[in-house]
Amino acid sequence: MTLPVWAWIIVLPLITSPLIYFIGHLGKSRGVFAQRTALLAFAATWAAFVLAAQDLQHNGISKLMVGSISLKFDGLSLLLAMIALVLGSFVVIFSGHYLADEEGQEKYYAMLMAMIGVMIGLGCTNDLFNLWIWFEAMAVTSYLLVAFYKDLPTSLEAGIKYLVQSAAGSTLVLLAIGLVVAETGALNLDEIRQTAESSPALMAAGILFVIGYGVKTALVPLHTWLPDAHSQAPSGISAMLSGIVIEAGLIAMLRSLSALSGVTTLWGPLLMSFGILNMVVGNLMAFGQAQVKRMLAYSSLVHVGYMLIGLGIAFSMRDVIGAQGGFFHMFNHGLMKGLAFLAAGSMLYTLHISKGDHRPLLFDDLAGAAKRYPWAALTLSIALLSLAGLPPLAGFMSKWQIFVAGVDTHNGWIIAVVAFAALNSVFSLTYYAPLVNTVYRCEPSAIVLSGKRLPVVMKLPLVLMALGIIAIGIWPSLMNWLTEPAGTALLAGLGG
Amino acid sequence: MNISPLNICLLGVIGLVAAGFYGLLTTRNLIKVVIMLQILVKAAVLGLITAGNISGQLYVTQSMAITVIVADTIVAVIGMAFAIQIRRQVGTLDTNELSSLRG
Numbered sequence: 242m243t244l245p246v247w248a249w250i251i252v253l254p255l256i257t258s259p260l261i262y263f264i265g266h267l268g269k270s271r272g273v274f275a276q277r278t279a280l281l282a283f284a285a286t287w288a289a290f291v292l293a294a295q296d297l298q299h300n301g302i303s304k305l306m307v308g309s310i311s312l313k314f315d316g317l318s319l320l321l322a323m324i325a326l327v328l329g330s331f332v333v334i335f336s337g338h339y340l341a342d343e344e345g346q347e348k349y350y351a352m353l354m355a356m357i358g359v360m361i362g363l364g365c366t367n368d369l370f371n372l373w374i375w376f377e378a379m380a381v382t383s384y385l386l387v388a389f390y391k392d393l394p395t396s397l398e399a400g401i402k403y404l405v406q407s408a409a410g411s412t413l414v415l416l417a418i419g420l421v422v423a424e425t426g427a428l429n430l431d432e433i434r435q436t437a438e439s440s441p442a443l444m445a446a447g448i449l450f451v452i453g454y455g456v457k458t459a460l461v462p463l464h465t466w467l468p469d470a471h472s473q474a475p476s477g478i479s480a481m482l483s484g485i486v487i488e489a490g491l492i493a494m495l496r497s498l499s500a501l502s503g504v505t506t507l508w509g510p511l512l513m514s515f516g517i518l519n520m521v522v523g524n525l526m527a528f529g530q531a532q533v534k535r536m537l538a539y540s541s542l543v544h545v546g547y548m549l550i551g552l553g554i555a556f557s558m559r560d561v562i563g564a565q566g567g568f569f570h571m572f573n574h575g576l577m578k579g580l581a582f583l584a585a586g587s588m589l590y591t592l593h594i595s596k597g598d599h600r601p602l603l604f605d606d607l608a609g610a611a612k613r614y615p616w617a618a619l620t621l622s623i624a625l626l627s628l629a630g631l632p633p634l635a636g637f638m639s640k641w642q643i644f645v646a647g648v649d650t651h652n653g654w655i656i657a658v659v660a661f662a663a664l665n666s667v668f669s670l671t672y673y674a675p676l677v678n679t680v681y682r683c684e685p686s687a688i689v690l691s692g693k694r695l696p697v698v699m700k701l702p703l704v705l706m707a708l709g710i711i712a713i714g715i716w717p718s719l720m721n722w723l724t725e726p727a728g729t730a731l732l733a734g735l736g737g
Numbered sequence: 738m739n740i741s742p743l744n745i746c747l748l749g750v751i752g753l754v755a756a757g758f759y760g761l762l763t764t765r766n767l768i769k770v771v772i773m774l775q776i777l778v779k780a781a782v783l784g785l786i787t788a789g790n791i792s793g794q795l796y797v798t799q800s801m802a803i804t805v806i807v808a809d810t811i812v813a814v815i816g817m818a819f820a821i822q823i824r825r826q827v828g829t830l831d832t833n834e835l836s837s838l839r840g
Binding site: 380381385391394395400409425428468472473 | 754757778784789791801811827836
């Protein structure tokens with residue numbers, strides 16, 4: 242059997258993951274060996290990705306049957322693969338110095354690679370149970386990565402909280418799959434879509450999907466693991482969790498819900514209500530945080546809220562612009578939050594970790610950091626301002642597209658929701674702006690003055706991501722090749 | 738309601754889910770928390786088999802159930818590993834004493 246080119250984007254990371262572990266064991270400096278191998282693996286996966294993207298553009302969606310399991314490569318798969326690869330590559334480059342003094346680096350890179358492989362697989366599946374398998378595999382890799390600092394009580398606490406909540410959520414998904422099988426007798430998403438009719442059992446299944454996958458997507462009130470996991474994980478993993486893992490949960494939820502789109506018209510309003518809850522609770526919790534990474538973690542809730550509003554519009558109105566806006570924001574959020582976590586991580590590294598100290602990074606620690614670390618400060622500020630939605634940065638463009646899609650529906654309720662989202666976006670400045678202010682306008686603190694030098698290799702991903710955010714902000718149509726097929730794929734899933 | 742095998746299975750699923758969530762919410766011991774998660778998974782496995790019986794797809798759902806058992810054993814192993822490591826580093830398995838992360 243010859244595999245289509247897109248299957249290699251899943252296969253390559255999964256094959257190289259154990260290789261990275263073994264090669265890491267060969268040399269004395271395990272981390273360096275493992276990191277170099279991971280970079281090579283990324284180069285190969287990127288090559289496969291470029292070919293797959295061209296193939297999708299020219300030949301359209303392609304399907305593959307493995308036994309009775311159906312896989313397909315459509316716009317959603319492309320989007321998820323792109324975010325995973327972009328973030329993953331930057332995180333691997335970044336982590337070399339960040340983890341230099343830690344034990345078990347080869348396991349870190351191997352797990353990271355496996356996580357990327359299973360997330361791309363999650364995007365490509367067209368089978369309800371297979372979706373759960375990828376989802377569970379992603380969860381297992383992320384539990385281990387969150388608790389990477391296995392001797393720190395706080396990191397273990399975050400890990401077990403994450404595991405318990407996520408595992409309880411995934412059993413709810415299994416119960417939902419049971420309900421769908423009992424009602425429709427099918428597992429293939431297309432077959433379910435054709436046979437699903439309005440029934441209480443399928444309604445319950447949809448709600449269980451929302452709750453089960455919602456734990457991973459951090460829907461309020463199922464979000465309590467998120468601030469702990471994001472703040473305790475190594476910064477590279479925080480960037481991955483926030484930039485892609487919660488989004489992968491969202492894609493899994495969208496895939497399963499879109500198969501049940503014939504059951505009720507309430508999925509759209511349900512997603513939008515969770516969007517509102519997420520924005521409000523995320524904003525209120527982020528406001529007044531003293532730890533930088535915790536603040537960024539709560540801001541992820543807010544951004545999931547914006548995505549849910551865009552996608553909710555797509556669900557209720559069969560509106561492709563809303564879907565594209567939601568997915569555009571998903572990509573931009575990956576880039577912005579990834580950059581924010583990596584930039585904060587670079588400061589955490591120079592100020593605390595390089596001295597062997599695993600204290601959290603506080604707002605006050607960063608006072609006057611711009612004088613000593615101009616690049617880290619500049620890129621952190623670009624990320625924060627883009628998250629707040631200031632033009633002409635990427636975050637503004639995607640939020641704008643969601644808002645425009647909402648206003649274009651001419652539906653009073655949706656316009657009110659969108660207006661409320663815009664207000665929330667303005668409110669978010671109240672916690673982003675003080676951090677930028679502290680970094681630039683205060684006198685350098687004693688911690689900043691005694692900090693170590695920031696290695697050039699760590700600056701590289703920061704600068705590249707910041708340039709990406711500015712470029713997308715100025716030319717938002719640059720990402721149309723990614724967001725348009727994703728929007729179309731979701732709408733096709735909804736049968737619209 | 739007549740007592741058919743199907744109804745017994747459905748009651749079993751509901752009972753196990755209820756017991757699992759009740760235990761998850763009330764127990765304070767990490768080992769017991771992992772056991773409660775396992776009870777929830779058993780509910781899901783029973784649910785899948787019952788669903789296969791209802792829809793006449795028993796072969797499919799049986800293989801799914803076996804896959805679930807394998808996947809969930811991995812989760813249980815990691816959960817236990819965390820519990821052991823927490824006992825070593827913190828000196829307790831009580832979740833009440835594990836609440837340094839707040840706010």
